[in-house]
Amino acid sequence: MNELLELSAVHFGYPGQPPVLKGVDLTLRAGERIALTGPNGTGKSTLLLLCVGLLKPTHGQIRAFGQLRQREADFREVRARIGLVFQDPDDQLFCPTVQEDIAFGPLNQGKTLAEALALVEQTLSQLNLLHLKERVTYQLSGGEKRLVSLACVLAMQPEILLLDEPTNALDEATCERLIEILNHLPQTLVIISHDARFLRRVTQSQWQLKDGYILPLPSPLSPVPAHRHDGALRTLSGIKMMGSGR
Numbered sequence: 601m602n603e604l605l606e607l608s609a610v611h612f613g614y615p616g617q618p619p620v621l622k623g624v625d626l627t628l629r630a631g632e633r634i635a636l637t638g639p640n641g642t643g644k645s646t647l648l649l650l651c652v653g654l655l656k657p658t659h660g661q662i663r664a665f666g667q668l669r670q671r672e673a674d675f676r677e678v679r680a681r682i683g684l685v686f687q688d689p690d691d692q693l694f695c696p697t698v699q700e701d702i703a704f705g706p707l708n709q710g711k712t713l714a715e716a717l718a719l720v721e722q723t724l725s726q727l728n729l730l731h732l733k734e735r736v737t738y739q740l741s742g743g744e745k746r747l748v749s750l751a752c753v754l755a756m757q758p759e760i761l762l763l764d765e766p767t768n769a770l771d772e773a774t775c776e777r778l779i780e781i782l783n784h785l786p787q788t789l790v791i792i793s794h795d796a797r798f799l800r801r802v803t804q805s806q807w808q809l810k811d812g813y814i815l816p817l818p819s820p821l822s823p824v825p826a827h828r829h830d831g832a833l834r835t836l837s838g839i840k841m842m843g844s845g846r
């Protein structure tokens with residue numbers, strides 16, 4: 601199987617804080633859909649930030665798409681191919697309107713305005729959110745912001761999607777719609793969630809982060825057929841979080 605992302609003995613701690621990750625090994629292969637669980641504060645979000653180079657390991661290695669990634673420049677291509685939906689939508693959204701927020705990524709990738717606007721339309725339509733297109737981003741509800749955050753990342757057509765607690769603030773019907781959407785996406789997925797029922801429906805295997813280490817969980821998760829890439833996804837360059845400095 602094609603290894604897209606490999607973390608080997610990754611250690612990390614925030615300055616002046618005890619270590620968060622003490623030797624994490626994780627391999628993500630094309631087409632996999634994995635769940636990442638674990639108690640609050642164990643470093644799940646931190647792990648996703650490390651995967652896209654927004655934080656750097658203190659020790660250990662990250663390989664992505666067949667290459668060792670160490671410096672900021674190495675991670676630019678990674679961030680073009682891995683889309684992270686942050687735990688807090690306010691870290692993702694910073695433009696005045698929904699349309700501008702979603703267009704930002706594609707424009708940053710070098711798309712023309714017409715192409716970017718077409719992607720806005722297509723992504724909002726896919727998520728059934730066209731009615732939010734002209735809305736002022738900061739006035740959206742928590743659940744609306746979460747879905748628009750997902751739209752921002754999907755519009756950049758990444759190969760891997762990292763979703764940090766994507767069901768937070770979603771009502772039951774919207775959560776059902778999200779499950780439906782995720783199960784029809786072609787991307788390889790890593791999903792952090794505390795919602796076991798949701799994870800059972802969208803992922804194939806479960807890992808737990810605890811005490812600085814990651815372990816596979818023998819779980820009753822029933823497999824959901826992974827959607828393979830229909831063809832080569834475009835290689836993209838530049839993403840919003842780079843532009844935002846976050």
Ligand SMILES: Nc1ncnc2c1ncn2[C@@H]1O[C@H](COP(=O)(O)OP(=O)(O)OP(=O)(O)O)[C@@H](O)[C@H]1O
Pocket residue numbers: 614615617620638639640641642643644645646647687
């Ligand atoms: N910027 C930061 N500076 C210092 N410490 C931080 C920072 N961000 C997170 N931490 C700490 O690092 C640890 C891991 O945080 P992280 O957000 O990765 O946990 P998590 O597993 O995602 O938790 P949750 O389930 O609550 O989202 C926590 O103890 C947290 O307080």
Ligand SMILES: [Mg+2]
Pocket residue numbers: 644645646687764
């Ligand atoms: Mg978190």
